[in-house]
Amino acid sequence: MNKFFLIATILLGYSLTSNAAIPTKLKGPVPGRILVNEGQAMGGIAGSGFSLMDLRRSSDAKKRVERVVIDIGDMQGQTLKGLPGYFHAELKKNPSKLILDFDQTPVSRLDEGRLKDRFKGSLFVRKTSMILDPEDKALNLTFDLKPGTIARVFQVKGEKGTSKVVVDFFESKKK
Secondary structure, eight states, X not given: OHHHHHHHHHHHHHHHHHHHTSOOOOOOOOSOEEEOSXXXXXXXXXXXXXXXXXXEXXXXXXXXXXXXXXXXXXXXXXXXXXXXXXXXXXXXTTTTEEEEEETTOOEESSOHHHHHHHTTTOSSEEEEEEEEETTTTEEEEEEEEOTTEEEEEEEEOBSSSOEEEEEEEEEOOOO
């Protein structure tokens, strides 16, 4: 009888540990996270280094929407296939701003003056700033927003062109 309990205990112990060794299914990045008032989104991958190649802004005043496309390249500023480098986006409420942090991105083809020029006449962005931190090898873009601005942040895998981080700005539909 004691042998039966001993064998059952051993078998039960082995079956529990073997189930624990099965890895859980990993979820992919969220395709487009909408940030209202406050929130965070992240994406990208770690690597040996990345660069900000370009930033474009387009808007539709009638639809009250604005899109910002940020091209991410490799460390030499060349096309990057696959996902962009790791990024973290945070929308803050008071004052309203979107902060984009790009880790392992110490290189930018865009300077702060050209960044400010690209947001003249923006529907949602009041002011921009860019900080390149050579010690942390990071790039920070801050967009000071008009109150009530909502942001959607997502990544685009580089297949034909380079990888991208895209931000859509729009208004809340509350009336």
